[in-house]
Amino acid sequence: MESSNIQRFTLPSTERLKLRKQIETLFQTGEAFSVYPLRVIYCITPRETASTPSLAGFSVPKKKMKLAVQRNRIKRLIRESWRVQKHDLAPALLPDQQIHLFFIFTGKDMPVHADIYKSVQKAIATLRKKCVQTNEHTS
RNA sequence: CUACAAAUCCGCGCUAUCGCUGGGGCUCAAUGCCCGAGAGGAAAGUCCGGACAGCAUAGUGCAAUGCACCACCUAACGGGUGGGUAUGCGGUAACGCAUAACAGCAAGUGCCACAGAAAAUAACCGCCCUGCAAAGGGUAAGGGUGAAAAUGUGCGGUAAGAGCGCACGGUAAGAGCAGGCAACUGUCUUUACGGGUAAACCUUGCGUGCUGAAAUGCCCAAUAGGCAAGCGAUUAAGGGCGGCACGUCCGAUGCUUGCGGGUAGGCAGAUACAGUUGUACAGUGAUGUACCGCGUAGAUAAAUGAUAGCGGCACUCCGGCAACGGAGGGUACAAAAUCCGGCUUACAGGGUUUGUAGUUUA
RNA sequence: AGUUCUAUGGUGUAAAGGUAGCACAACUGAUUUUGGUUCAGUUAGUCUUGGUUCGAAUCCAGGUAGAACUA
Numbered sequence A: 001m002e003s004s005n006i007q008r009f010t011l012p013s014t015e016r017l018k019l020r021k022q023i024e025t026l027f028q029t030g031e032a033f034s035v036y037p038l039r040v041i042y043c044i045t046p047r048e049t050a051s052t053p054s055l056a057g058f059s060v061p062k063k064k065m066k067l068a069v070q071r072n073r074i075k076r077l078i079r080e081s082w083r084v085q086k087h088d089l090a091p092a093l094l095p096d097q098q099i100h101l102f103f104i105f106t107g108k109d110m111p112v113h114a115d116i117y118k119s120v121q122k123a124i125a126t127l128r129k130k131c132v133q134t135n136e137h138t139s
Numbered sequence B: 001c002u003a004c005a006a007a008u009c010c011g012c013g014c015u016a017u018c019g020c021u022g023g024g025g026c027u028c029a030a031u032g033c034c035c036g037a038g039a040g041g042a043a044a045g046u047c048c049g050g051a052c053a054g055c056a057u058a059g060u061g062c063a064a065u066g067c068a069c070c071a072c073c074u075a076a077c078g079g080g081u082g083g084g085u086a087u088g089c090g091g092u093a094a095c096g097c098a099u100a101a102c103a104g105c106a107a108g109u110g111c112c113a114c115a116g117a118a119a120a121u122a123a124c125c126g127c128c129c130u131g132c133a134a135a136g137g138g139u140a141a142g143g144g145u146g147a148a149a150a151u152g153u154g155c156g157g158u159a160a161g162a163g164c165g166c167a168c169g170g171u172a173a174g175a176g177c178a179g180g181c182a183a184c185u186g187u188c189u190u191u192a193c194g195g196g197u198a199a200a201c202c203u204u205g206c207g208u209g210c211u212g213a214a215a216u217g218c219c220c221a222a223u224a225g226g227c228a229a230g231c232g233a234u235u236a237a238g239g240g241c242g243g244c245a246c247g248u249c250c251g252a253u254g255c256u257u258g259c260g261g262g263u264a265g266g267c268a269g270a271u272a273c274a275g276u277u278g279u280a281c282a283g284u285g286a287u288g289u290a291c292c293g294c295g296u297a298g299a300u301a302a303a304u305g306a307u308a309g310c311g312g313c314a315c316u317c318c319g320g321c322a323a324c325g326g327a328g329g330g331u332a333c334a335a336a337a338u339c340c341g342g343c344u345u346a347c348a349g350g351g352u353u354u355g356u357a358g359u360u361u362a
Numbered sequence C: 001a002g003u004u005c006u007a008u009g010g011u012g013u014a015a016a017g018g019u020a021g022c023a024c025a026a027c028u029g030a031u032u033u034u035g036g037u038u039c040a041g042u043u044a045g046u047c048u049u050g051g052u053u054c055g056a057a058u059c060c061a062g063g064u065a066g067a068a069c070u071a
Helices: A020-029 A068-088 A113-138
Strands: A031-035 A038-046 A054-059 A097-105
Parallel strands (some): A054 A097
């Protein structure tokens, strides 16, 4: 699908998980695992030809971080990490598959960019493994 | 110059790489490319007031609820400005500064623990009179309790005393005069003086219709069901008309089209106005008027960012008489969600003005 | 975005404006060979900052934390 020599690290709003129905089905049917301080919920769905291989959402619970400034900052950090590294996940998916993702911050202290970057890296590695496993199993 | 207080303003900058959300242009259109825009003084808390929208609505009262010295400003306000009064602080005083939910307890009702004789029409000790005494009567000076104890001082008066009388005061209410738009102040006079509490119920005066953008209006995919028309099917079940038959009407299922309600979703509401820089004028001031300019976020699982480097800024330590140099950690509070005016709360650091105090120089 | 309410020892709860109680828990001592039970005692509190009042857990205002509701 994507030629790897002209990869662009973009994240427009069409690659964000926004519809309420999609989010509800993700939270009901999806599988989850944790990479501290993140919790990742994902599920693989069939995709239409025009759409992108992944849809991602990000959130920080209000109980953990009280101030809106801190919540916005954390969400932006996770989003930046995902934007830069999301192309590592694409080869593991079949062309007719779309992955829905949700990142939830579960830590209690303000994180640094390097830590978030590393944990997103780990999360993507585990996701690749699981995707490959499920594809082999079904085939 | 330093310190303190008040008011007011600002509240990190630049570069590189990679991005995000609207607007405009190129493009048939999408993608893409180019241009330009993109958090605050509190955006916060949601404590008041409006705009706006829907519903309700003759008028008046009750209930509920809010406010409360006066005048002015304002779209409006529980906000602001100016004035008055009270209290506190400083000062010999004149006066200055700060604070105030600052109507009414002289409308009614309630409450005032403990202590104390008594907490509101007071009498324990005391004082005085009568009496041998017991007791009875008068009194509110003095004592003591308490947060609060019945107008202070002096003289007269009396058995002892007492606003009982008088003089000078204090407080409150009323009338007159003078000043002031008014609150109120000054003066004079009359009357009263048996507490406090309304942030106790309450009374008086003034005000308030209810609900909030998840308001409200509009467009409408798929699926299911509804209605209408057409096509197809009709020796089919069933029902109506009928005594029965024929007949006729309705009717199940299928397809197509249209209509209406309306879900997911989308659009409007929604960003050009009670806007604002500057100047002039009016006003003590809040503010208003006029002119010239300015255009300044619009997201919706929610954009305005991430990383790196350089530089500001104040602080600490070291070296130095100083200029300065080196190192270190720091660079606040905080994110629009329909909009506006206030209030309250949070805030690293810095600038300006005014006032007070101190020091130095001329 | 809006509305309503709550806050009392470690926990659960009382208290017409007048000394902040009760139960469980914790600790100490006694009883017991020891533990438990029981008995006696101790510690510890009105979310916070102001105001009204002679006096505030209570009344009023600002703040903090928490809970519920409106789809």
